[in-house]
């Protein structure tokens with residue numbers, strides 16, 4: 511079997527795991543179970559089905575757009591309106607639509623190194639190039655980001671909180687970063703991907719960069735309820751931007767899906783109205799899983815990681831165990847039936863890392879997976895010592 515299985519993308523790892531007899535999936539960027547299995551959600555959907563389900567306006571039902579605007583107005587103490595909102599089929603569709611509007615020949619998009627591997631798809635599908643660079647968001651005053659921006663740089667995608675590192679960047683650093691970008695003669699678009707902003711395990715909630723919209727006309731936020739409310743398959747996404755930009759999005763949505771399904775838009779409104787309830791359930795569940803997995807990992811001296819503050823991933827430095835993360839991924843897959851993602855999928859800076867998701871397996875399975883994973887790591891350490 512090993513010969514005909516290639517683990518060369520996250521999708522390939524997830525798909526091929528299904529061919530194993532007792533796999534543990536630490537690769538999947540999904541959250542299970544979905545909140546749509548909750549009684550409250552199911553009842554809402556059942557009642558909604560009694561209403562007509564035709565097309566909606568291209569940018570979304572007014573009620574859905576208003577609900578998103580209202581949600582941000584309350585949380586961020588800003589005043590956007592439905593004219594600043596477009597409803598999309600998940601955040602990645604939103605990103606695709608944004609890039610579809612701004613694309614031009616030879617255009618290049620900058621993303622962080624490391625960053626979510628799937629950014630490559632909407633970028634390339636719009637005829638653009640993707641370049642991974644170190645944004646130095648920690649050290650923004652000294653950051654040399656401007657040297658990476660050239661006449662072809664049309665957009666910069668910033669993901670906060672960040673996949674795969676689980677980090678949250680300080681709001682003020684991000685504002686300074688945006689100001690730096692805005693000061694360049696070519697002034698690229700700045701796209702904030704905030705899909706993990708409501709999946710945070712610490713008390714103080716990060717502020718959305720949407721609050722900078724009045725100051726920064728080329729700022730766009732894409733987000734969704736996929737992660738915050740464990741509704742990945744429902745595709746409940748949105749774009750927030752200046753009104754004139756949202757108007758331009760209309761033709762791209764029309765050309766792709768005409769509109770997000772009416773039922774999903776209803777589900778979006780319902781979920782936002784019950785946000786604290788659903789989001790609370792998801793955070794409680796995931797925090798327990800995060801703590802459990804990290805407790806196991808902490809017992810291994812030769813690996814290093816920072817407790818993720820947000821999201822569903824542990825970004826694990828395994829350089830003391832092996833510098834060949836491809837081999838580690840394959841051995842874990844074939845010998846231990848544990849799926850992980852090698853860090854180089856996310857960029858050159860991920861070379862010595864692997865990413866473990868705690869979103870998909872329940873606590874019992876996390877325990878089993880962590881035990882298998884650790885026995886592999888300890889075996890490697892022992893082998894290294896013997897070879898010294």
Ligand SMILES: Cc1ncc(COP(=O)(O)O)c(C=O)c1O
Nearest residue numbers: 539600601602626673705734736
């Ligand atoms: C950083 C990042 N952005 C966007 C997405 C996609 O979100 P959605 O399901 O809303 O398309 C993901 C999913 O894994 C992600 O990790």
